[in-house]
Amino acid sequence: MFTVKLVNPLKRLRMRAGAIVVDNTFRTLSRLGRMHPRANPARYGVEVERDVAYLPTGKREHTLDIYRPAQARGRLPVILYVHGGGFRILSKDTHWMMGVGFARRGYLVFNINYRLAPVHPYPAAIEDACAALRWVAANAARHGGDASRLALAGESAGANLITALAIAASTPRPEPWARALYDAEVRPRAVLPACGILQVSDAGRFARRKPHLPTYVADRIEEVSEAYLGGARPGPGGLELADPLVVLERGEPTVRPLPPFFTFAGTRDPILDDTRRLHAALMRRGVPCEVQYFPGEPHAFHAMVWRPSAIALWKRSLGWLAQTI
Numbered sequence: 001m002f003t004v005k006l007v008n009p010l011k012r013l014r015m016r017a018g019a020i021v022v023d024n025t026f027r028t029l030s031r032l033g034r035m036h037p038r039a040n041p042a043r044y045g046v047e048v049e050r051d052v053a054y055l056p057t058g059k060r061e062h063t064l065d066i067y068r069p070a071q072a073r074g075r076l077p078v079i080l081y082v083h084g085g086g087f088r089i090l091s092k093d094t095h096w097m098m099g100v101g102f103a104r105r106g107y108l109v110f111n112i113n114y115r116l117a118p119v120h121p122y123p124a125a126i127e128d129a130c131a132a133l134r135w136v137a138a139n140a141a142r143h144g145g146d147a148s149r150l151a152l153a154g155e156s157a158g159a160n161l162i163t164a165l166a167i168a169a170s171t172p173r174p175e176p177w178a179r180a181l182y183d184a185e186v187r188p189r190a191v192l193p194a195c196g197i198l199q200v201s202d203a204g205r206f207a208r209r210k211p212h213l214p215t216y217v218a219d220r221i222e223e224v225s226e227a228y229l230g231g232a233r234p235g236p237g238g239l240e241l242a243d244p245l246v247v248l249e250r251g252e253p254t255v256r257p258l259p260p261f262f263t264f265a266g267t268r269d270p271i272l273d274d275t276r277r278l279h280a281a282l283m284r285r286g287v288p289c290e291v292q293y294f295p296g297e298p299h300a301f302h303a304m305v306w307r308p309s310a311i312a313l314w315k316r317s318l319g320w321l322a323q324t325i
Contacts, residue, residue: 039096044104045070048096049143054135055128060113061120064132065092066143067099067109075146076108077325080136080165084156084300086197086224087117087125097305102153105318108145110136114161121231122200122242127177129161130168137186149325151190155300156271157224159196159263163244163278166191166261170254174236188259189325192317195265195299198245198274200225206270217270245274248281260288262320264313266297290320 041048047070055062068076079102083095092099092111099111114128133152140147152162168178169186199205203225207213229242240247261282265275275291282289294301294309302310 041067041100044100046100046103054132061115062128064110064112065099067103067111068144069103069106072144076106076144077149078136078140078145078147079107079109079151079153080133081109081111082129082154082158082161084154084158087157087228089116097303101314108140108143117227118231122228122239123175123234126161126164126241129165130177130181133165133186134181134184137184150188151192151321151325152188153192155194156197159193160198160200160244162191163193163196163198164241166258167241167244167247170256170258172255175241178241187256190321191259191261193261193263194302195269195271196274196278197224197271198278199243200228201239201243206273209273213270245277245281251284258287260324262290262317264292264294266294266299266301268296269299271299292316
């Protein structure tokens with residue numbers, strides 16, 4: 001069972017200060033990026049429908065944006081995109097470039113918000129992701145999509161959530177929100193988890209593997225675990241889908257086949273080991289999985305779309321996706 005460690009006041013102050021710096025940096029960079037003339041989706045032949053509700057709660061957390069190629073004809077393959085941010089920051093608005101990136105290549109993209117920790121700890125995020133995926137499967141056709149050609153994509157915490165979605169869609173589980181997804185017969189055909197943190201319950205494993213892991217990096221990883229699981233009140237299924245990697249490593253069979261995966265990470269990513277473990281677990285299961293490692297690249301480098309490695313990664317992943325769905 002997961003338990004929260006008591007953190008001494010000085011360490012908590014250090015962690016909080018670091019979190020403020022990191023959070024504000026990401027938000028500022030995203031705002032500046034959206035102000036740049038090249039960020040206009042119309043420049044790339046993409047149109048956007050914003051703030052569509054996928055649950056009737058009236059909350060912004062339960063909305064999504066729809067990105068579509070402006071000149072599209074016929075039914076388009078569909079992508080559900082789930083943003084990262086350690087389960088506690090960022091949004092569909094900070095991840096507009098992912099919507100544009102896929103839509104300009106001919107995909108209908110549903111880029112979702114979900115409730116964030118620590119105000120909304122586990123299972124809020126995955127519960128919302130399940131609801132969003134059910135909504136997308138039921139409504140993709142009226143927005144020009146083909147739900148039979150559905151892919152899941154997301155980075156970091158979003159990679160955790162889409163991996164958990166793939167598990168929930170493939171086998172009946174005790175969590176009511178996961179079982180509702182399975183019963184809706186939503187069947188993704190591809191999963192693209194990027195640089196995922198796929199086991200939240202053991203934040204110290206990266207430092208144990210790399211004793212010289214910088215303190216500020218270890219703090220950020222610990223914050224993810226504490227925020228997402230610290231106030232969790234799990235019901236049936238416990239905390240299992242906070243750790244989808246562990247579920248896959250157990251090797252229990254699924255009722256429906258897991259879809260093929262495409263995953264990647266940079267070799268300077270402090271959570272690289274989860275990508276390696278994911279690839280190994282899927283290979284043991286006989287699930288098709290292509291993995292790409294990029295020497296010297298940091299966490300979520302693919303968001304820096306001007307970098308040569310990011311350009312190469314987008315080209316490879318889009319090629320894989322076109323062949324898969």
